[in-house]
Amino acid sequence: MSFTSTINLLSQVPLKNTTITTTNQFPLQSSTFSASISQTPNPKPFSNHLLSLAIAFVTLTSPPSSLAIPSLSPPNLPSSTTPFSQSKNLITGLDNGKIRPCPSNNPGCVSSNPKSSNFAFPWRVPDKSLDNALQQLQEAILETQKNAKIEVAEDTPDGQYLQATVDGGFGRDVLEFVVKGDVVSYRCMATKVTYVYPFTTAFGDSKGQEERIRKIVDQLGWDAPSFSAMD
Numbered sequence: 001m002s003f004t005s006t007i008n009l010l011s012q013v014p015l016k017n018t019t020i021t022t023t024n025q026f027p028l029q030s031s032t033f034s035a036s037i038s039q040t041p042n043p044k045p046f047s048n049h050l051l052s053l054a055i056a057f058v059t060l061t062s063p064p065s066s067l068a069i070p071s072l073s074p075p076n077l078p079s080s081t082t083p084f085s086q087s088k089n090l091i092t093g094l095d096n097g098k099i100r101p102c103p104s105n106n107p108g109c110v111s112s113n114p115k116s117s118n119f120a121f122p123w124r125v126p127d128k129s130l131d132n133a134l135q136q137l138q139e140a141i142l143e144t145q146k147n148a149k150i151e152v153a154e155d156t157p158d159g160q161y162l163q164a165t166v167d168g169g170f171g172r173d174v175l176e177f178v179v180k181g182d183v184v185s186y187r188c189m190a191t192k193v194t195y196v197y198p199f200t201t202a203f204g205d206s207k208g209q210e211e212r213i214r215k216i217v218d219q220l221g222w223d224a225p226s227f228s229a230m231d
Helices: 003-010 043-061 083-087 133-144 207-220
Strands: 018-023 034-039 109-111 149-156 159-167 172-180 183-190
Touching: 109 207, 133 149, 133 159, 133 172, 133 207, 172 207, 183 207
Parallel strands: none
Antiparallel strands: 018 034, 109 183, 149 159, 159 172, 172 183
């Protein structure tokens, strides 16, 4: 109840003059005692008393500030960066005119970039294919890969860049090539990275991508050095 409501309720008590009559119904020495008392209270002290009661009531019904309930909303904490969240933001395209290495959190990848953990040797284009190497590469991808689509085919200051997407084990894989003179550098990468709880290391390997690259280069008939050929 608010302070204003309390004052309005108490102000309705009548403060007018009242007469109280008391009659003694028991005989006292064969006589009846009757008394009439007229009382006129002073309204000013009574009003002060009402004001004090109202203030005390509001004070008791108001919760102290020390008992205020704190906000249950969680604080704004910085979002954590995990290997899984990083794997969802795979960067494609050239890096200063060069093929990028494989991401450290993506085992389903091979790259001719020397900084890559899953390294593969660049290809060598034979002289007879130098004039239309990029066109032959596109045709070999479309013929050997499932649901292949050429996304980018353009000339850059660092060579001819080709990007294609194909069906992979868990989604679409990305193939990137740069043809510069008689050298072809490339990266073949899965865009879906699988994690098995509670481990934070991605599940998989690069064998599927190595096989994909092997089919393309075999279709072309180009020279593709490998570690196994050096044994």
